[in-house]
Structure formats: C-alpha cells, structure tokens
Amino acid sequence: MTRPRRDPRAERASIQVAGEARPRFDRTARRTGSGRPRRDPRTERAGQRVAAEARPRYDLSQTVRFDAPVATDAQPKTAAAPPPKILIVEAPAFLVAVVPDAPGGRLSSHDRQVLGAARALAGREGGVAILTLGACEGVGPAGADRWLPLDVVEGYDPATQAARVAAALTALAPRYVLFPESLDGGDLARRVAVRMGEPVFTNAEVVAANGLVRPARGRRVEQRIAPGLLATVAPDAVAEYGGPPREARPLPVEAEAPTPSLKRIVSATRVPADPATVPLALAEFVASVGNGITDLDTFRQVVAALRATPGASRVLCDAGLMPRHTQVGASGTVLAATCYFALGISGAPQHLQGVAGCEHVVAVNTDLHAAMIERAGLAIVQDAQVVMPALLRLLADEAGESV
Amino acid sequence: MKIVVLLSAGRHPVSGAPVLPRMEAQAIRIAASLGEVLGLHAGPDADAVREALGLGLTRIEHIAVAKGLDPVPALAARLAALAPDLVLAGRRGQGGAESGVVPYALAEALDLLLIPDVVAVSGGGDTLTLDQSLGRGALRRVAVRGPVLATVHPDAAAPLAYAYGKARRGTIERVGAAATAADGPEAAVEERPYRRRPKLVKGAPTGGSAAERLKAATGEGGSATKGRLLVEPDPEEAAREILAYLRQIGVIADASKPKQ
Numbered sequence: 001m002t003r004p005r006r007d008p009r010a011e012r013a014s015i016q017v018a019g020e021a022r023p024r025f026d027r028t029a030r031r032t033g034s035g036r037p038r039r040d041p042r043t044e045r046a047g048q049r050v051a052a053e054a055r056p057r058y059d060l061s062q063t064v065r066f067d068a069p070v071a072t073d074a075q076p077k078t079a080a081a082p083p084p085k086i087l088i089v090e091a092p093a094f095l096v097a098v099v100p101d102a103p104g105g106r107l108s109s110h111d112r113q114v115l116g117a118a119r120a121l122a123g124r125e126g127g128v129a130i131l132t133l134g135a136c137e138g139v140g141p142a143g144a145d146r147w148l149p150l151d152v153v154e155g156y157d158p159a160t161q162a163a164r165v166a167a168a169l170t171a172l173a174p175r176y177v178l179f180p181e182s183l184d185g186g187d188l189a190r191r192v193a194v195r196m197g198e199p200v201f202t203n204a205e206v207v208a209a210n211g212l213v214r215p216a217r218g219r220r221v222e223q224r225i226a227p228g229l230l231a232t233v234a235p236d237a238v239a240e241y242g243g244p245p246r247e248a249r250p251l252p253v254e255a256e257a258p259t260p261s262l263k264r265i266v267s268a269t270r271v272p273a274d275p276a277t278v279p280l281a282l283a284e285f286v287a288s289v290g291n292g293i294t295d296l297d298t299f300r301q302v303v304a305a306l307r308a309t310p311g312a313s314r315v316l317c318d319a320g321l322m323p324r325h326t327q328v329g330a331s332g333t334v335l336a337a338t339c340y341f342a343l344g345i346s347g348a349p350q351h352l353q354g355v356a357g358c359e360h361v362v363a364v365n366t367d368l369h370a371a372m373i374e375r376a377g378l379a380i381v382q383d384a385q386v387v388m389p390a391l392l393r394l395l396a397d398e399a400g401e402s403v
Numbered sequence: 404m405k406i407v408v409l410l411s412a413g414r415h416p417v418s419g420a421p422v423l424p425r426m427e428a429q430a431i432r433i434a435a436s437l438g439e440v441l442g443l444h445a446g447p448d449a450d451a452v453r454e455a456l457g458l459g460l461t462r463i464e465h466i467a468v469a470k471g472l473d474p475v476p477a478l479a480a481r482l483a484a485l486a487p488d489l490v491l492a493g494r495r496g497q498g499g500a501e502s503g504v505v506p507y508a509l510a511e512a513l514d515l516l517l518i519p520d521v522v523a524v525s526g527g528g529d530t531l532t533l534d535q536s537l538g539r540g541a542l543r544r545v546a547v548r549g550p551v552l553a554t555v556h557p558d559a560a561a562p563l564a565y566a567y568g569k570a571r572r573g574t575i576e577r578v579g580a581a582a583t584a585a586d587g588p589e590a591a592v593e594e595r596p597y598r599r600r601p602k603l604v605k606g607a608p609t610g611g612s613a614a615e616r617l618k619a620a621t622g623e624g625g626s627a628t629k630g631r632l633l634v635e636p637d638p639e640e641a642a643r644e645i646l647a648y649l650r651q652i653g654v655i656a657d658a659s660k661p662k663q
Contacts, residue, residue, distance in 0.1 A: 113603075156545060159516070183538055187519045190504055194511040202502040205600060215597050216500050218416030223500070224593040236603045264516045266530055266546040273540030282539045285654040306655055339654040341645075360652050362645055368634060378648045380641045381634045387645070390638035394646060 084244045089145045092127030097174035098144070099165055099192075101185050102136045110180045110235045115143040117207035117238040118178050121227065126175070129251060131168055133161065140248035143241030147248045148172065156268035162191035169196070171253045178207070181232040189232045200230040205237040275309045280326060280333040283309035285341070286358075288328055291315040292344020292365060296322070298388045299343065305395045306341070313345050329354035344384040347372030404438035404527050407487040409478065409506070410463065411444070412451030414498025423454040426493030428562030430555040431459040433524050434491055435563070443481060445474035449575045456573030457565040463573070466580045475505060477580045479512040487550065489531065494520055494554040503554070510552045518545055520556040 017024040050057040096118040100111035107115070118128045127145035130136075134152040150168055153161045165188065169177055179189035181203045193200035206213035211224045212231055275283065288311035289299045303310045312322035314329060328335060330350040340358040345351065347363070347370055355361060355375070363376035364384040373379040380387065408431055413424035434440040442463035444452045449465035456463065466477045482490065495503040510517035522542070523534040535543040536556040633644060649655045 156543065158519075183520055183536070186503070190507040191517075193504065194507045200502065200504060202500075202504075211593075216594075217498055218414060218419075218501075219597050220416075220419070221594045222597045224595065225591070237600065239603060264547055264549050264551075266548055268543055268545045270537070271534070271542040271544055273542075278540035284539055285649075306649070308654075339649065339652055341649075360648075360654075362648060364641070364645075373632070377630045378644065379630055379632045380636060380644065381632070382636055382638065382641050386638045387641045390642035391645060394639070394642045 086140070086247055087145075087244050088247045089127045092122070092145060093125035094122075095127050095129045095146065095172060095174040096122045097129045097131055097169060097172060097177040099131045099177065099179050099185070099188060100136070101180055101182055102132050102134075103184075105135050105137060107136065107138055107142055108180075108182075109240070110182055110185075112142050112240040113235070113238045114178050114180045114185075114233045115139075116241040117204075117233050118176070119143045119241045119243075120207055120238070121176050121178070121209055123209060128246070129172060129174060130248070131165060131172075133164075141245040143243070143246055144248045145246050146251040148251050148253055156265060158187060158191060162188055162195055166192045166195045168253055172251075175229075176227050177230050179230070179232045181234050186232055189230060193230050196230075198229045200232065201225055201228055202232045203234045204231050205234045207231070207233060207238055275307050276304075278309055280309060280311060280328070281336060283335070283337050285309065285339045286311045286328070286335055286337045287341040287343065288312060288345060289316060289322065289343050290345030292346070293384050293388075295385055295388070298385075298392065302343075302388050302391055305392060308341060309337075311335075311340075313351055314348075342372050342376070343388065345372050346370040347375060404489065405485070405487040406434040406438055406440045406489045406491065407443050407482065407485060408434050408440060408455075408460070409444075409490065409492040409509075410442045410452040410455050411493065411496050411505075412446050412448065412498075413496065416497065419498075421451050422497075423452060423458065424493050424495075424497040425562065426495070426497075426555045426557060426559070427455065428458045429557070429559040430491035430493060431455060432560055432563050433521075433555065434489070435459045437489070437524060437527065441485070441487075443478065443485075445477045445481075445580070446470075449577070453570065453575065454565070456575075457567060457570030459563045459569075461569075461573050463575045465575055465577050467577065468580060475508045475512065478505075479509055480580075481578065482509065482513055489524065489550070490515065490552040491521075491524075492552070492554050494556060506552055506554050513552075515550055515552040516547055518547065518551060518553045521553040522556050522559040524553065 012025065015025050015027060017026050045058070048058045048060060050059050098114050098118045100107055100114060102108070102111060115128065115130065122128050128143055129146035129148060130139050130144040131148045131150060132139070133150050135149060139147055148168060150164055153164065169192065179185045186202070189200055189202070201212050201214065203214045204212040205215060209227065212227050213222050213224045216223050273282070273284070275285065280286065285306070285308045287303050287306055287308035289296065290313040293299055300310070310322070310326055311328040312326045314327055314331065316322045317324050317327040317332070327333065328351060329348070330353045332354060334354045335358055337358050339360040339362070340355050342361065342363045342365070344365060345363070346365060346367055349371070352371060352375060361372070361376040362378045363372040364380045364382060364387050365373055366381065366383050367373065368381045373381065408427065410427055411424060413422050414420070415422040431440065440460060442452065442455050442460045444463060445466040445468045447468065447470045449463070452463060464481065466481055468474050468477050492506045495501050496505070506517060509515070518533050518535060520536045521533045522536050524531060526532045530546050530548050531551060533545045533547065533551070533553055535545055536558050537543055633641065636644070646655070650657055
C-alpha cells in the first residue's frame with residue numbers, strides 16, 4: 001500500500017491566513033486528508049484532571065478523545081469551595097484553657113501553636129477556652145470553642161494581671177491550662193502557678209493527652225509526665241490548629257475582682273530598639289546590600305532614612321566594604337526579621353537560607369531571573385543604584401511636607 | 404544598698420561539669436556596680452558556686468539543704484533576715500529541671516515585687532530603675548520603689564572576667580538552716596535520653612510533597628506565590644511602590660503621622 005506523498009509547501013500555503021502583508025499561518029487548523037490526526041498528550045492529560053480541587057488529581061480510567069474539546073471547569077474555584085462550616089461543641093466534657101500573649105490584640109504564631117496543643121489535649125469531647133486580656137481577633141479560626149475576655153490591666157502590673165487570670169481560672173475550673181513559653185507568657189504562667197499553689201510543667205515540647213515531654217538538664221534527658229493543671233508550651237514545637245473554624249462563644253465568668261496590690265511600680269515606659277545598634281539576628285527590619293551596588297554612602301543614607309538595620313551579602317563582607325557582623329546568610333547571621341529589603345542581591349542559596357525566616361521580602365535587582373526576585377513579595381527589576389536616590393528623594397519630600 | 408545574688412549549682416550543657424550559670428554571673432556584674440553584694444546559695448555543696456568568687460563576689464553565704472529538698476523555705480527565711488533592697492537571680496536554672504519557678508516562689512513567700520528579664524539596673528536610694536528586655540532589642544524601663552526581686556535576661560552585659568586571686572581571697576560562710584520538711588510526693592516523672600523532634604515547618608501543607616515542604620522551609624512558598632513583579636519601572640515609581648509596601652506591612656511609620 002502506498003501513501004500519497006506529502007507536499008509541505010502546499011500544506012503551508014493552505015493554512016496561510018489571507019489578507020495580511022506579513023505571512024501568518026494558522027497552525028491550529030486541522031489538516032484535512034493527511035491520515036490520522038496527531039495526538040496531543042497534554043490535552044488528554046488536562047481532560048483527565050478532576051475539576052474543583054486545588055491539588056491536581058487525575059482520573060486515569062477516563063479516556064478523552066484527543067480531538068474532543070477539553071472540558072474546562074466553567075465555575076470559578078471560589079464558588080466551588082463552600083464557606084467552611086463552624087464547628088460547635090455544645091456541652092464540652094471538660095475545658096482546656098489557653099492564656100495567650102496576644103500582643104496588640106492579635107494572636108502570635110506561638111499563641112496559635114498553644115491553641116493547637118490545647119486542641120490536641122481537648123480531643124473530641126473537650127472544649128478549648130481562651131482567656132484574653134482585652135479584645136482579640138481571630139480566636140475562633142485558631143481553634144477556640146469558648147472565649148473569656150478579661151478586663152485589661154492599665155499600665156505594667158503583672159501581679160494584678162496574674163491575680164485576675166488566676167481568679168478567672170479558679171472560676172472556670174478547666175482540666176488543663178496552657179501558656180506560651182515566651183517572655184510574657186512564661187512570666188504569667190509562673191506567677192499564676194505560685195498564686196494557685198500548683199506545680200507548672202514548663203517548656204513542654206510534646207503535648208498529648210497521654211503525656212507532656214520537656215527537655216531537662218541541658219537537653220540531656222527528657223522528662224515525661226501525665227498532664228497536670230498548668231503547663232507552658234515551647235515555641236515551634238506543636239503544630240497550629242488546621243481544622244475548620246470553631247465557635248469562640250463568649251463565656252461570662254463571674255470572678256471576684258482581686259484586691260489591688262500596693263502601688264510599687266512607679267512608672268513603666270517602653271524604649272524601642274535602636275535599629276542602628278540592635279544585633280542583626282534580633283532586628284525587625286533589615287535593609288541589605290549586595291554586589292549590585294557600588295555606592296555604599298547612598299545605601300547608608302537609605303538605611304538611616306528607613307530606620308532599618310544594615311545587612312550585606314558575603315561578597316561585600318569578603319571585599320571588606322561592609323563589616324563582617326552585617327553578613328546575612330548561612331555563614332553569617334540567620335535573620336528573624338519581619339521584613340527584608342534586598343538591594344542588588346541576586347540571592348545565592350546560602351544567602352536565602354539566612355532570609356528563610358523573614359515574612360516579607362522586597363528585592364531590587366537588574367536580573368529578572370534572580371532567585372531573590374522569585375523569593376520576594378515585591379520584586380522590582382531595576383538598577384538599585386538609581387532606585388536608592390529616588391527613595392531618598394521621596395522620603396525627603398515626605399519629611400518636608402509633614403513638617 | 405544591700406544586694407543579694409542568688410546562686411545555683413549549674414551544670415555545663417555540653418560537658419556536664421559544675422559551672423556557675425551565665426545569667427548569675429551577669430547578675431553579679433549588674434550588682435557589683437550598685438553596692439554591697441552578697442551571694443546566697445542553698446544546696447548540699449558550696450563548691451558548686453565557688454566560681455562566683457572569681458567573677459566579682461567577695462562573700463557567699465551557704466545554707467546546707469539536703470539534695471532533693473526544696474531550697475525555697477531556707478532561702479526565704481535567710482532573705483527575710485537579711486532584708487536586702489535588691490535580690491537578683493537568673494531567669495532559669497541550668498542543668499536541673501530549668502523551670503525557673505524558684506524566684507517566683509520566693510517573691511510569693513516574701514511578698515516581694517518581682518520584675519522578670521532585667522538587663523540593667525540603675526539608681527539607688529528610694530527608687531530603682533530596671534531595664535527589662537522585651538525581646539528584639541526593645542526595652543521596658545520600670546521604676547520601682549521598695550525591695551525588689553529581679554531575674555536576669557541573657558541579653559544583659561557579659562559577665563566580668565574570672566580572676567583567680569579574687570577567687571582565692573573570697574570567703575564562703577556556712578549559715579545554719581531551719582529544718583525544712585520534705586515536700587509531698589512529687590508527680591511521677593519519667594526520664595529518658597533526650598530525643599530531638601523534627602522541626603516544625605511553618606506553612607507546609609499537610610500531606611504535601613517533599614518539594615512543597617522544601618519550598619515552605621526556604622520561604623519560597625510564602626509570600627513568593629503571591630508576589631508582585633515590576634519590570635523596569637521608573638525609579639520614582641519603584642520608590643513609591645517600595646514605600647507603600649513597607650508601610651502596608653507596618654515596618655516603617657506612616658508619613659501622615661508626625662514623628663516624635
């Protein structure tokens with residue numbers, strides 16, 4: 001059997017789009033009469049995809065004809081996902097209380113982890129009650145079934161605060177109470193413990209109904225104990241609550257107001273950290289300079305104007321252009337900053353390790369394909385040398401306006 | 404001003420050798436600049452705290468308390484007799500349970516004001532000013548009246564250098580202890596060799612692939628997925644965008660608000 005010989009020129013001429021000066025070819029047009037059509041594995045695969053799931057799933061039993069039109073999911077994904085149902089525990093068998101730090105009326109990630117630990121202790125029958133000083137947002141999605149907003153203590157008076165929490169806990173009578181092992185949370189936990197005369201199991205790294213585990217003797221041994229009334233939970237040890245949002249029903253608890261203690265604290269003022277002298281590992285906002293920048297004087301002015309802590313990449317530190325203690329990365333400092341502002345840094349893997357803990361990254365670099373541009377929340381492909389003076393001008397204009 | 408520094412028998416976290424915990428050495432440095440300092444230790448053996456004599460103390464009082472007994476009643480009785488203006492302690496012990504409850508129990512027993520996590524103390528006479536660490540280099544400056552118990556944070560100034568001659572000249576006095584009854588039976592604690600637990604990866608989806616966990620660990624899964632990309636913008640526009648972004652996440656102050 002002989003096949004007719006193909007004529008590529010004629011085929012090409014047949015798909016040429018007419019009426020244009022520049023030749024254009026419509027390659028999507030099905031060739032006619034040249035045997036069986038070509039398979040398109042990608043289209044077939046796309047046709048097997050199960051719609052309305054974020055993670056791709058494929059139904060391999062379904063064979064889609066290659067020339068059949070691919071079924072596209074018409075409904076948008078937001079419409080497909082119904083709003084999550086709020087879980088309600090009507091009559092919990094027991095309560096697990098959580099006293100979060102909640103700085104500024106917002107749960108920190110450590111607080112969420114403590115709520116996750118409390119959820120694990122409560123299981124299916126129990127309920128999680130959260131005791132916050134003042135208002136707090138987002139306690140239901142974080143896993144709280146009940147919510148006791150206590151009155152705020154004016155000024156810095158940890159003893160009165162502990163007395164208030166202890167009184168509320170006595171009235172609530174939970175089975176377990178969990179605190180975060182942070183500066184404030186650990187302090188409050190110990191004050192409440194000595195006030196209630198109960199032992200406190202500090203710095204628990206494992207929280208489960210069958211036992212709490214903490215490191216002891218310089219992390220040589222670990223101590224396991226059946227959960228008692230009070231415990232504090234170590235940071236980054238327990239996962240946050242990941243289930244559907246909970247009810248966070250306000251729970252009125254009548255606790256008698258503790259008698260105010262003697263006024264022994266005369267005053268308390270907050271002294272914010274000086275960004276110029278704070279160690280890089282503790283800094284909140286780091287502006288960092290890399291090999292893409294030669295004008296370091298302007299960089300220093302930008303750092304001062306933004307009130308950031310200066311950092312640098314390894315190249316500049318090796319060259320002696322920036323001090324060694326400013327080096328960011330695996331062989332320098334691993335940051336715990338909220339925001340990282342990278343100027344002229346392409347983002348070597350060792351550098352990105354130092355930035356891994358930063359929540360927000362702003363990058364200015366000339367290379368569109370740099371790893372730092374990919375990592376950044378706001379990426380600007382532009383020469384950092386011209387962006388820095390523009391930043392300084394803008395900041396100076398704003399300062400001039402506000403005066 | 405009369406200052407007492409509470410000393411504990413620490414163990415080095417790596418070698419297990421007896422060592423004075425660093426925070427107590429820092430407490431000695433804070434106290435040495437303020438006035439007359441006395442070290443106070445309750446425990447079976449005074450040799451454990453002899454190192455403190457070389458780090459700035461001249462005199463240590465040792466209350467013999469049998470091993471395993473609660474030192475708080477003995478310490479509270481001695482502190483009540485001494486009536487110091489300032490008591491300094493480390494925020495945690497080192498080498499024991501490391502729970503850090505002893506200062507709180509003492510403050511409760513003596514009805515003292517307790518200020519935790521102090522990095523510096525200044526003043527004298529009637530009021531004392533204590534700088535309290537809030538983490539990330541921020542401080543709270545607290546002015547207090549009357550006797551106060553403060554625990555020392557590791558961010559305090561580094562301890563004084565060890566001096567062998569001073570360590571030889573210093574004295575350790577043994578003071579009589581009131582007989583303390585043993586506590587009730589402790590809760591059953593099971594001890595095992597420490598096992599490191601896997602580090603929690605923030606933002607990693609449960610049941611996700613290894614590549615997704617790696618992305619979460621290097622931070623590429625977080626803000627990068629919804630990041631904004633501006634290619635070759637005008638420098639002025641880039642500057643405006645950067646400032647707007649920084650203000651939105653709250654790391655720099657708003658332009659409309661006047662500066663203090």
